[in-house]
Amino acid sequence: MLKKLFYGACVYLLLSNLSYAQLPDFTEMVKNNGNAVVNISTIQKNTETQAADSGDQQQLPQDIPPEMEEFFRHYFQGPGRGMAPKETNSLGSGFIISKDGYVLTNNHVVNNASEIVVKLKDRRELIAKLIGSDESSDVALLKVEAKDLPVVEIGSPDQLQVGEWVLAIGTPFGFDQSVTAGIVSAKGRSLPDGNYVPFIQTDVAINPGNSGGPLFNMQGKVVGINSQIYSRSGGYMGLSFAIPIDLAMNVVDQLKSKGKVSRGWLGVQIQDVTRQLAESFGMDRPHGALVAKIVPGGPAEKAGLQIGDIIVEFNGQIVETSGELPPRVGVTPIDEPAKLKIIRQGEKQELSVKIGLLPSQQVAQKSDPNAEEIHANRLGLVVTDLNAEQRQELQIEKNGVFVQRVGKGIAQDIGIQPGDIILRIQNNVIRDSNEFNKILTKLPTGKSIAVLVQRNGNPIFLAFKLDK
Known part of the structure; x- marks a missing residue:
């Protein structure tokens, strides 16, 4: 009996040690890199106002219903009383x-900050100068006056x-030098507000205050900047996103040399290829970036790209989804030629396009209430011709x-809307109704x-099938 207990204890200890040995040890990495991670605090002057502390202000009654709070605040404190410039x-x-x-x-x-303070681990606080920032990639470069940092x-x-395995160090909710770890969940993620960033998705615990902090690999090297979380509660829910450090360093180089960031531009609007769209374009499977719009006079038009073309390769790199294309185009040098492989009406072709400089564009759209209606058709639509004013605006x-x-x-089923x-x-x-x-x-x-x-x-391809 004693022998069985002894052997059982040995096996348990052995398995415990094996399990423990498989887990990474981050202690040395934190010791080597923690000193280079900083806390950043800012002061932002807003145009909004708030009630200033003053002795003549009356306090709100206690235990009032939440829905009545604004009424009592207006009644007891009055609109505009004791107002002062607000700083956040x-x-x-x-x-x-x-x-x-x-x-x-x-x-x-650091956006809209009137003052930026960088706090080091040794508790030094240094005023930082904003060298430059890039809203599209959400990267900012600061400079503090110090040596041998x-x-x-x-x-x-x-x-x-x-x-x-990856590790983050940051200041969530103001707690300096907080360390969290997890794994890489996915790479090359495209988010709605980050068209030019192929995000690294992790399950590292990231919370407000972690933004801007480094993401380390197991070699103790920075591979990303923790930037965003997906959350329904405002806190960590297992989906964190980091900006790849190579993209960030490209932004740094441009900010240092030119003071601004220039991005490559193809002059197209694209979308993913669905299963039904792949079938309609004669493809064996859905992949690539489907060209839904070509900007007049842009690089794509000059290169002969057409609406309905599907870009499957850019400069030797396979394009599986539309989200992979913008980051690759964005980091391509301006006025440099790029090689495209496309599928056009089921046939593969190659094109060379000279990359342009990304402009900013906005297009307005509105309907013409005086247009003559055309009777509904097989799709269940009522359509009208466009007048000259509409064409100019669009x-x-x-x-x-x-x-x-x-x-x-069918049109309603696939998502066509009035105003499209x-x-x-x-x-x-389609030239007219x-x-x-x-x-x-x-x-x-x-x-x-x-x-x-x-x-x-914004153009978008949809797919449908007619039953009769």
């Missing part, structure tokens, strides 16, 4: 990338593997019909058909 404080993280005082953080940490080592996000020279109403039917502009069906460009209805009568049944619509200035 924000808190974030950052890390030192050079011994002479360059610091990296997020743009949203501790620095981080820059790593390569390309070498990161999904499932690999930057549509010749093509398209305006969706006046959407009845029950239908530009083409399959390879047929008569041509649109003629094309509809000739469409086959039981086959996926692609339709290009423009909504709020």
Whole structure:
């Protein structure tokens, strides 16, 4: 009996030690890099006002219902009484990338700040100067006046593997030098507000105040800047996103040399290829970036790219999803040629395009209430022709019909809305409402058909099948 207990205890200890040995030890990494991670606090002067502390202000009654609080505040304290300019404080993280005082953080940490203070681990507080920032990538570069500062080592996000351990150091909720760890959940994530950033997704615990802090790999090198979380509560829920450090360092180089960031531009709007769209374009599987719009006079138009083309390769790199293309185009040098592989009407082709400089554009859209209606068609739509004023505002020279109403039917099922502009069906460009209805009568049944619509200035392909 004693022998069995002894052997059982030995086996338990052995298994425990094996399990423990498989877990990473982050202690040395934190010791070596913690000194280079900083706390960043800012003061932002707002145009809003708030009640100033004054002896003549009356206190609100206690135990009032929440829905009545604003009424009592107005009654007891009065509108506009004791108002003073409002200053707000924000808190974030950052890390030192050079011994002479360059610091990296997020743009949203220091945006609109009138004063930026960098607090080191040794409790020194240094006033920082904003060298420059880039809203699109959410990267900001600061400079403090100091020498021989501790620095981080820059790593390569390309070498990161999904499932690999990573570690973050930052200031969540103001708690300095907080360390959290997790694994890489995914790479190359595209987020709605980050078109030019292929985010690293992790399950590292990131909370408000971690923004701008470093993400380390197991070699103790920075591979990302912790930037965003996905949350329904405002706190950590297991989905954290970091900006790849190579993209951030490209921004740093441009801010140092030019004081601003220039991005490559192809002059297209793109979307993912769904299963039905892949079938309609004669593809064996959905992949690539589908061209939904080409900007007149842009690099893509000059290179001969067409609406409906599917970009499957850019400069030798495979394009599986549309979100992979913008970051690659963005870091391509301006005026440099790039090689594209596309699928056009089921056939593979190669094009060379000279990358342009990204401009800023906005397109307005509104309907014409006086336009003559056309009777509903096979899709359950009422469409009208576009007048000259609409075409000018929408930057549509010749093509398209305006969706006046959407009845029950296929169009409603696939998401076409009143106010949409239908530009083409399959390879047929729609010039007016008569041509649109003629094309509809000739469409086959039981086959996926692609339709290009423009909504709020943005084009998108949709797919449908006609039953009869």
